[in-house]
Amino acid sequence: MDLSPGRPGAVRSDWTIAEVQALHALPFADLVFRAQSVHRAHFDPNQVQVSTLLSIKTGACPEDCAYCPQSIRYDTGLEREALMEPGAVIERARAAKAAGATRFCMGAAWRSPKDRELETVAEMVSGVCALGLESCATLGMLSPAQARRLKDAGLDYYNHNLDTSEEFYGEIITTRSYQDRLDTLAAVRDAGIRVCCGGILGMGELPADRVALLHTLATLDPHPESVPVNQLVQVAGTPLAGAAPLDPIEFVRIIAVARILMPRAHVRLSAGRGSMSDEMQALCFLAGANSIFYGEKLLTTGNPDTASDMALFGRLGIRPEPAAANG
Ligand code: SAM
Numbered sequence: 290m291d292l293s294p295g296r297p298g299a300v301r302s303d304w305t306i307a308e309v310q311a312l313h314a315l316p317f318a319d320l321v322f323r324a325q326s327v328h329r330a331h332f333d334p335n336q337v338q339v340s341t342l343l344s345i346k347t348g349a350c351p352e353d354c355a356y357c358p359q360s361i362r363y364d365t366g367l368e369r370e371a372l373m374e375p376g377a378v379i380e381r382a383r384a385a386k387a388a389g390a391t392r393f394c395m396g397a398a399w400r401s402p403k404d405r406e407l408e409t410v411a412e413m414v415s416g417v418c419a420l421g422l423e424s425c426a427t428l429g430m431l432s433p434a435q436a437r438r439l440k441d442a443g444l445d446y447y448n449h450n451l452d453t454s455e456e457f458y459g460e461i462i463t464t465r466s467y468q469d470r471l472d473t474l475a476a477v478r479d480a481g482i483r484v485c486c487g488g489i490l491g492m493g494e495l496p497a498d499r500v501a502l503l504h505t506l507a508t509l510d511p512h513p514e515s516v517p518v519n520q521l522v523q524v525a526g527t528p529l530a531g532a533a534p535l536d537p538i539e540f541v542r543i544i545a546v547a548r549i550l551m552p553r554a555h556v557r558l559s560a561g562r563g564s565m566s567d568e569m570q571a572l573c574f575l576a577g578a579n580s581i582f583y584g585e586k587l588l589t590t591g592n593p594d595t596a597s598d599m600a601l602f603g604r605l606g607i608r609p610e611p612a613a614a615n616g
Pocket residue numbers: 350356357358359396397398399400427428429430448449450452488489519520521522523524560588
């Protein structure tokens with residue numbers, strides 16, 4: 290494929306909303322063919338990156354994200370847990386590596402970390418990197434100095450999702466703004482940490498909100514290195530429990546459009562795989578998804594077991610992607 294500027298598959302940050310809408314509206318076969326063509330120009334189509342998640346601090350979060358079982362405002366029956374000890378986290382990372390993960394992502398139910406807490410996370414990050422794993426953290430909002438501290442500890446990726454369009458954001462979260470999210474993303478980028486940023490589908494948003502989210506992500510310059518596309522995991526007690534389920538074909542379309550817009554990003558088929566058929570996951574890989582969360586648990590909810598994921602990889606001829614060198 291010709292990757293020179295202006296050709297399909299070239300990396301651009303000047304996408305217009307009209308272009309994103311037009312991709313989203315393509316006949317399904319045309320869209321998936323184009324996404325797979327872009328995918329093949331940049332990646333081995335038979336390799337998928339595998340990340341394992343661990344909740345290092347669980348529940349009692351002051352934010353009001355309507356999807357989240359960890360918000361203190363909703364009674365979801367979740368047991369709160371204090372920040373883990375670094376040694377215990379590193380043991381879990383070792384086990385994830387032994388099971389075949391190449392990246393270890395640590396998530397904390399914070400609005401933003403206190404500096405003392407960040408020091409403990411920095412110790413975890415160094416320990417994870419020393420195992421030869423890629424490290425990722427998601428801790429809420431960061432100041433520029435906090436982002437630099439994590440970079441010094443060796444952090445490879447920071448996950449911070451925009452979740453939906455700016456227009457719909459206020460329907461989902463009232464305790465922070467879209468601009469707060471963009472500010473943290475800029476701090477992470479400026480610190481030299483790779484950016485993992487995506488969203489959640491199936492929260493009652495309109496197709497135009499999904500298009501707008503992709504447009505925002507694809508006009509970041511540079512693009513996020515990693516784009517998680519989550520399907521809402523409905524948790525009883527959260528305001529979004531009972532939301533109308535998303536059409537699976539629409540989910541695959543969003544994966545395909547993300548792949549075309551951000552050709553070099555790893556597009557992660559993230560939360561929600563537990564309720565997807567093998568055939569739907571295969572369609573997502575065909576549409577350009579090339580990363581998954583691997584391990585029986587996401588943060589607080591379930592994920593397919595590792596044996597069934599390896600069996601699915603086997604049936605599809607997919608190999609786990611080797612770890613990139615740290616740094
Ligand atoms: N507290 C930090 C924050 O919100 O940035 C980090 C942890 S938070 C749990 C990380 C991400 O998990 C959220 O941005 C959201 O995209 C995703 N998430 C949370 N609950 C979810 C759910 N029920 N279904 C799908 N994704 C979810």
